[in-house]
Amino acid sequence: MREAVGAPAPAGRPGRGRRPGARESILDAIRAAEPLSRVELAKITGLTEAAVSMTVRRLLEEGLVVETGRTPTGGKPRTLLQLDPIARLAVGVHLDEDATTYVLTGQTGGVIARLARPASLGDDRDSILRALAADIDTLLAGSGIDPARCLGVGIVWPGPHSGGTPADDTLPHLRGLRGEELGRQLSETTGWPVLVENDATAAAVGEYWVARVGPDQTFAALYMGGGIGAGIVVEGRAMRGGHASAGEFGHLCLEVFGPECWCGSRGCLEILAGPRTVVTAAREDRIAAAEAGLDPAQPSRTVTADFGAIARAARAGAPHCRALLESSARYVAAAAETVVNLLDIDLVVLTGPGFAAASAIYGPAIMRRLAPADAKTWHRNVTVTVSLAAATASATGAAALVLQSHLRA
Amino acid sequence: MREAVGAPAPAGRPGRGRRPGARESILDAIRAAEPLSRVELAKITGLTEAAVSMTVRRLLEEGLVVETGRTPTGGKPRTLLQLDPIARLAVGVHLDEDATTYVLTGQTGGVIARLARPASLGDDRDSILRALAADIDTLLAGSGIDPARCLGVGIVWPGPHSGGTPADDTLPHLRGLRGEELGRQLSETTGWPVLVENDATAAAVGEYWVARVGPDQTFAALYMGGGIGAGIVVEGRAMRGGHASAGEFGHLCLEVFGPECWCGSRGCLEILAGPRTVVTAAREDRIAAAEAGLDPAQPSRTVTADFGAIARAARAGAPHCRALLESSARYVAAAAETVVNLLDIDLVVLTGPGFAAASAIYGPAIMRRLAPADAKTWHRNVTVTVSLAAATASATGAAALVLQSHLRA
DNA sequence: CGGACTTCATTCAGTTGCTTAAGAATGTTA
DNA sequence: TAACATTCTTAAGCAACTGAATGAAGTCCG
Numbered sequence: 001m002r003e004a005v006g007a008p009a010p011a012g013r014p015g016r017g018r019r020p021g022a023r024e025s026i027l028d029a030i031r032a033a034e035p036l037s038r039v040e041l042a043k044i045t046g047l048t049e050a051a052v053s054m055t056v057r058r059l060l061e062e063g064l065v066v067e068t069g070r071t072p073t074g075g076k077p078r079t080l081l082q083l084d085p086i087a088r089l090a091v092g093v094h095l096d097e098d099a100t101t102y103v104l105t106g107q108t109g110g111v112i113a114r115l116a117r118p119a120s121l122g123d124d125r126d127s128i129l130r131a132l133a134a135d136i137d138t139l140l141a142g143s144g145i146d147p148a149r150c151l152g153v154g155i156v157w158p159g160p161h162s163g164g165t166p167a168d169d170t171l172p173h174l175r176g177l178r179g180e181e182l183g184r185q186l187s188e189t190t191g192w193p194v195l196v197e198n199d200a201t202a203a204a205v206g207e208y209w210v211a212r213v214g215p216d217q218t219f220a221a222l223y224m225g226g227g228i229g230a231g232i233v234v235e236g237r238a239m240r241g242g243h244a245s246a247g248e249f250g251h252l253c254l255e256v257f258g259p260e261c262w263c264g265s266r267g268c269l270e271i272l273a274g275p276r277t278v279v280t281a282a283r284e285d286r287i288a289a290a291e292a293g294l295d296p297a298q299p300s301r302t303v304t305a306d307f308g309a310i311a312r313a314a315r316a317g318a319p320h321c322r323a324l325l326e327s328s329a330r331y332v333a334a335a336a337e338t339v340v341n342l343l344d345i346d347l348v349v350l351t352g353p354g355f356a357a358a359s360a361i362y363g364p365a366i367m368r369r370l371a372p373a374d375a376k377t378w379h380r381n382v383t384v385t386v387s388l389a390a391a392t393a394s395a396t397g398a399a400a401l402v403l404q405s406h407l408r409a
Numbered sequence: 410m411r412e413a414v415g416a417p418a419p420a421g422r423p424g425r426g427r428r429p430g431a432r433e434s435i436l437d438a439i440r441a442a443e444p445l446s447r448v449e450l451a452k453i454t455g456l457t458e459a460a461v462s463m464t465v466r467r468l469l470e471e472g473l474v475v476e477t478g479r480t481p482t483g484g485k486p487r488t489l490l491q492l493d494p495i496a497r498l499a500v501g502v503h504l505d506e507d508a509t510t511y512v513l514t515g516q517t518g519g520v521i522a523r524l525a526r527p528a529s530l531g532d533d534r535d536s537i538l539r540a541l542a543a544d545i546d547t548l549l550a551g552s553g554i555d556p557a558r559c560l561g562v563g564i565v566w567p568g569p570h571s572g573g574t575p576a577d578d579t580l581p582h583l584r585g586l587r588g589e590e591l592g593r594q595l596s597e598t599t600g601w602p603v604l605v606e607n608d609a610t611a612a613a614v615g616e617y618w619v620a621r622v623g624p625d626q627t628f629a630a631l632y633m634g635g636g637i638g639a640g641i642v643v644e645g646r647a648m649r650g651g652h653a654s655a656g657e658f659g660h661l662c663l664e665v666f667g668p669e670c671w672c673g674s675r676g677c678l679e680i681l682a683g684p685r686t687v688v689t690a691a692r693e694d695r696i697a698a699a700e701a702g703l704d705p706a707q708p709s710r711t712v713t714a715d716f717g718a719i720a721r722a723a724r725a726g727a728p729h730c731r732a733l734l735e736s737s738a739r740y741v742a743a744a745a746e747t748v749v750n751l752l753d754i755d756l757v758v759l760t761g762p763g764f765a766a767a768s769a770i771y772g773p774a775i776m777r778r779l780a781p782a783d784a785k786t787w788h789r790n791v792t793v794t795v796s797l798a799a800a801t802a803s804a805t806g807a808a809a810l811v812l813q814s815h816l817r818a
Numbered sequence: 819c820g821g822a823c824t825t826c827a828t829t830c831a832g833t834t835g836c837t838t839a840a841g842a843a844t845g846t847t848a
Numbered sequence: 849t850a851a852c853a854t855t856c857t858t859a860a861g862c863a864a865c866t867g868a869a870t871g872a873a874g875t876c877c878g
Contacts, residue, residue: 022835022836047836048836048837048838050836050837050838050839051835051836051837054835054836055835070845072845072846073845073846074845074846074847075844075845075846076843076844076845076846077844077845
């Protein structure tokens with residue numbers, strides 16, 4: 001068991017004097033496979049039973065962990081340990097193209113309270129920040145939980161966690177705002193510590209957190225909202241890349257001489273089969289548009305909303321919409337295969353509103369694409385699943401990042 | 410500065426009680442930027458000056474590091490530290506399709522002695538193993554170096570470091586041999602500790618080692634020999650994937666409905682533009698075959714050798730050969746862009762005999778492909794370079810793996 | 819030339835987080 | 849009730865690192 005999914009490193013330097021972290025290993029092991037006894041923890045983490053005992057005592061004193069029962073053995077029964085779900089909490093905020101979602105999440109990833117707001121929270125940065133702060137207060141107040149237990153706020157958007165702004169034209173009122181500025185300003189406004197993260201990366205962390213993925217699994221969370229991204233977790237650590245823009249799954253090249261993408265390159269997944277492209281195609285196909293109830297005279301809704309409408313129509317049997325999605329899915333499947341091959345991924349999780357709406361098409365397409373080479377050459381066993389909480393995965397992941405960065409200390 | 414490029418983890422568990430490793434950080438820092446003084450090391454590694462001082466003393470006692478001068482400052486001059494290039498050595502062996510290469514390498518990655526042998530060392534496993542052992546002894550004996558300084562043998566092949574065998578039909582006499590068996594058997598035959606590694610991964614480690622790449626750079630070594638692979642190093646650690654088959658760069662999908670690849674999928678880079686495909690195309694094009702001196706009646710040589718001939722012809726101005734390589738390069742460039750976008754790579758190094766022969770075509774093609782989106786969207790600065798020692802990069806990397814796994818302790 | 823100053827490096831005491839080894843607690847089985 | 853099995857805790861020791869003070873080796877300047 002290695003280190004767990006990481007928040008952005010505290011600073012350029014390695015944590016001074018940090019040890020491999022019995023605390024962290026133990027908390028992560030319990031999270032992934034609770035309930036566990038001390039002896040089991042020792043086996044899993046590779047620590048001594050003595051070390052586990054001491055560390056667990058501290059965790060019990062802090063209230064992070066609780067004893068919840070015993071299982072009989074040949075000798076003294078094991079005392080089982082679990083995380084106290086509400087011992088520590090964090091707020092996750094997801095700034096998406098078509099909605100703003102707030103969740104209050106405990107150590108086990110369970111959603112304790114949630115709040116949905118329209119995407120547009122105000123006309124300028126200041127009013128948006130004030131609205132965010134007010135909503136966070138409302139969420140905490142409404143939950144009935146002691147705010148002292150809340151460790152901070154994680155905020156998630158389609159941009160990188162630092163060093164840049166969202167690349168496409170979502171979030172118009174925040175345009176030009178860099179991740180670190182957003183974090184600092186929101187921290188000043190709310191008084192909470194704030195972490196900023198990319199939506200796909202956060203979704204991956206959230207999935208790692210709530211779906212009890214083990215640190216031994218290499219996994220990718222494919223996220224479809226207004227665009228497509230991927231969060232990649234290797235040995236329990238989220239990959240962010242040198243400049244915090246890893247996971248640009250939408251800009252994998254799938255056609256060397258394909259159409260020009262807005263990113264400046266050609267044949268990207270996004271331009272060939274991204275949700276925006278699907279929506280555009282549906283609006284241009286009179287039958288598909290009618291199937292999905294897309295009004296050509298009123299092109300105003302968000303990509304996510306339109307895509308959802310297309311997916312609903314396809315589920316209801318509409319052939320043109322279904323064909324559009326099937327076509328998109330073949331590209332997404334090839335891109336998924338690329339990622340799986342390049343990184344030797346064990347587990348692919350589909351998440352975000354796009355895949356939540358259309359997983360019945362995309363999931364099987366990916367599995368069909370992976371199957372032949374898996375059987376013939378790689379002899380691996382890649383699992384493709386759909387997130388159980390695709391709609392809130394990113395917000396939960398944002399909160400999980402905050403929790404983890406604090407529980408590590 | 411994080412942990413350095415990793416040898417395969419000692420065992421499933423985390424090294425029991427391993428500390429973040431002042432030793433490792435310091436050695437890695439010196440390797441990447443020697444000469445350095447103790448105070449500089451403290452700054453770079455984040456350790457205290459006291460800790461650096463103590464650790465360096467031990468390294469001096471062990472002879473790993475030497476003091477090599479002073480630089481004046483305002484006060485007491487700094488004593489500069491360097492690695493002793495021949496304090497510890499390791500043998501790297503590269504089992505390639507068309508040759509077997511041995512290198513004896515010191516701590517700084519410099520090649521102290523080398524030996525080249527034909528690819529086919531024998532007709533069965535036993536005689537191959539005996540030939541390997543004999544050649545390793547010859548190399549060591551001929552170098553005039555005390556064998557006690559040699560830490561072991563790294564062996565590199567086109568297969569995974571464990572859990573599998575080379576996927577294509579190279580190395581016919583070793584067919585069916587698994588990585589861990591090869592390592593164990595060679596260890597028994599030679600008496601040295603043996604590590605097995607994939608050729609592309611080893612090339613990446615070798616490049617990290619000799620080209621003084623810093624742990625802060627995310628980089629990919631693209632390796633072209635009889636096929637195409639990639640070794641990826643993130644935060645100073647080589648990515649191997651859950652089942653040791655990461656870096657299957659040759660099986661990125663670049664044409665969703667492309668031709669069927671031998672891996673069982675479609676449109677893979679390998680089948681569209683891999684060296685084997687280039688060679689086949691050249692042999693089928695009468696003019697290109699003539700340009701490269703490929704005899705259609707005698708199709709026996711290796712892919713690597715034929716590809717080299719094509720590249721030489723192209724360098725000499727042969728238009729058909731050049732066109733074939735340009736065509737291949739456009740696919741490779743798109744695949745490189747995919748990797749760069751997905752993992753936020755800073756540095757791409759081209760290595761292996763294939764790229765060594767044809768880097769003049771592939772390098773610029775990759776840069777041309779990356780440029781527009783870099784300028785328009787990503788605002789990053791990806792460096793594309795050619796390995797200075799492409800021919801021996803893998804063997805050097807194999808040796809580097811051995812050195813590192815020992816110097817960490 | 820000698821003292822002040824600057825910077826590099828080391829020493830020493832104290833803390834932390836583990837390890838090993840022994841032992842206490844808590845059950846089952848005969 | 850004694851013997852056993854297993855889980856968990858305690859105690860002593862070690863290794864690595866930190867912080868703060870000290871020593872060492874130069875430059876600068878009157």
